Amino acid sequence: MSLIASLPWYDLPVRQPKLDAFWSVLRNELHRLSAPLLPDRLPLPETLNRHTPLVEQWAHPALLLSQCCGPDLFTPQAQELVPIARPVFADLDGTPGQYFSHIVTARGREHRGSGRFVINSASSRSGGAALFEWAAASGIDCDQVLISGAHASSLDYLRHGWADLAAIDAHSWPLLDTRGITIIGRSTEAPTPPFVMHRCSPIGAALIRTALDCAIEQAGASIQIAELMNINGQTYQPMTAPWHISLPAGAGGISCATAHPSLSAGQRMSVDPEPVPGNGSLIPIGSLK
Structure with a gap:
C-alpha cells in the first residue's frame, strides 16, 4: 500500500521548497524510529501529496500525516x-499553541456598519468563524456571505470588489499576496490547526508525534514552528457563528490557505445569511444544511 503524506494548510508556492525539505527530515526520522519495530522498511512517500483532494486523502487508510482546521x-x-x-x-x-486572524478589507474601502463577508468554508476557523465573531463584537452586520475556498481567493474577492470583509490566518499572511489589502482588526485566539492521521494508519500516533518532535527540533525554524503541544478532547469545538447560513449542496467543503480543489479559479459562491431565530443562540455551522 502506498502511503500518503501532505502538509496542506500553508502549502503556498513560496513555502513549498521549505515544506519539501521539512518532509525529507521527517521522513528520515520516521524511517529511523520505525526500523526497530517493523521487519520491513516502510514505503514512505518520497514527496508530499499535492494532487489528491483533501477529503479523499482524509478518507484513505494510507494517510500517514496531514493537517486540518x-x-x-x-x-x-x-x-x-x-x-x-x-x-x-x-x-x-x-499564546503558544494559539493563532488568530487579521480582519481585512480592500485599501481605500469605506468602513461601514454592514458588509458582504467572504469566508473560506463553513468549517473554517481562521477564514470563517473568526470573521463572524469579530463582526458580532464590533456591531457589524452581515449583508451576504460568499464562499471563496481559500485565503488567497478571499483576498481576490476583496480586490475585485466582490466582498467587503474577510478574515485571514495571521500565520499565512506573510505567504500571501496582500497588495491592496489593509488590516482593520484582529480576531480572538483559537488553537492552531492540528496535525492529523487516518485512524487506520500503519504507523501509530505516538511514533508519528515523536518523529514530528525530532523533525521540528532539526528543521522547524524553516517553517516557523517552534514546537508541538498536546491535544485533548476539549482542545477543539464545533464551529459556531451568529448567523444561520443556508449552504447549497456541496458548498460545505474543506479549505486552507492554498487553492480549494472544488472551486475553479474565479468561481464565486454566494449564500444568504439568515438571522438566528429566538434568542440568537449560536448554531454550529458544521450541522447546517
Whole structure:
C-alpha cells in the first residue's frame, strides 16, 4: 500500500521548497524510529501529496500525516481522522499553541456598519468563524456571505470588489499576496490547526508525534514552528457563528490557505445569511444544511 503524506494548510508556492525539505527530515526520522519495530522498511512517500483532494486523502487508510482546521474534526469528511498534536507558531505574538486572524478589507474601502463577508468554508476557523465573531463584537452586520475556498481567493474577492470583509490566518499572511489589502482588526485566539492521521494508519500516533518532535527540533525554524503541544478532547469545538447560513449542496467543503480543489479559479459562491431565530443562540455551522 502506498502511503500518503501532505502538509496542506500553508502549502503556498513560496513555502513549498521549505515544506519539501521539512518532509525529507521527517521522513528520515520516521524511517529511523520505525526500523526497530517493523521487519520491513516502510514505503514512505518520497514527496508530499499535492494532487489528491483533501477529503479523499482524509478518507484513505494510507494517510500517514496531514493537517486540518480544528473544527473540521467535527465534520463528516474528517470522521476517520485522529489528531496528533498542534504546532506552536514561532512568528505569532500570541499564546503558544494559539493563532488568530487579521480582519481585512480592500485599501481605500469605506468602513461601514454592514458588509458582504467572504469566508473560506463553513468549517473554517481562521477564514470563517473568526470573521463572524469579530463582526458580532464590533456591531457589524452581515449583508451576504460568499464562499471563496481559500485565503488567497478571499483576498481576490476583496480586490475585485466582490466582498467587503474577510478574515485571514495571521500565520499565512506573510505567504500571501496582500497588495491592496489593509488590516482593520484582529480576531480572538483559537488553537492552531492540528496535525492529523487516518485512524487506520500503519504507523501509530505516538511514533508519528515523536518523529514530528525530532523533525521540528532539526528543521522547524524553516517553517516557523517552534514546537508541538498536546491535544485533548476539549482542545477543539464545533464551529459556531451568529448567523444561520443556508449552504447549497456541496458548498460545505474543506479549505486552507492554498487553492480549494472544488472551486475553479474565479468561481464565486454566494449564500444568504439568515438571522438566528429566538434568542440568537449560536448554531454550529458544521450541522447546517
